[in-house]
Amino acid sequence: MQNRSERAFKAVVIGVSTGGVSALKMVLGALPADFPIPVLVVTHITPDSDDGLAVLLDTLCAIRVKEADEHEALAPGTVYLAPANYHLLVERSDTLALSIDPPVNFARPAVDVLFESAAEVYGPSLIGVIMTGAGSDGSNGLLKIKNSGGVTIVQDPADAEMDSMPRSALKLLQADHVARLNKIPGLLLKLLVS
Secondary structure (H helix, E strand, C coil): CCCHHHCCCCEEEEEECCCHHHHHHHHHHCCCCCCCCCEEEEECCCCCCCCHHHHHHHHHCCCEEEECCCCCECCCCEEEECCCCCEEEECCCCEEEEECCCCECCECCCHHHHHHHHHHHHHHHEEEEECCCCCCCCHHHHHHHHHCCCEEEEECHHHCCCCHHHHHHHHHCCCCEEECHHHHHHHHHHHHHC
């Protein structure tokens, strides 16, 4: 297995659902403006939602937060949120794709869709994070990240507002890190400098 210090991470992917707004405020709010890689986020939102969450987070965070656009090139120091009613995918050209394919795990956007596409593109250079949420979305995608050599982080279920998504992930795989929400930003920064 590749030594962590020899591996340059290319992206972080985060999946969240119920309780996600406060979780994202805490995690993204603690990341610096010069965070060295892009962060891609899927949160379960209603199909008719506007870009209000991205706008809110952008005002609260040092790191730039925006809604993802079709064919947009990924940039460091930027968080890309999946827009309502679209799956978010990463393409090999380091650009984003939006899809209206059917819901996965009853969700569109689905965490699994993002995680699986990112794992195919980045392999061991990817960090995947599952946080608070209902259901099991993200578990299969996190397993794909793990099997591709990436690093997996799961919020401690005891610390989650809704523990179903973290528990489901931990039933399926042994995460590299299980952490309380307030420890996740520091863990991400540590992984990037180690």
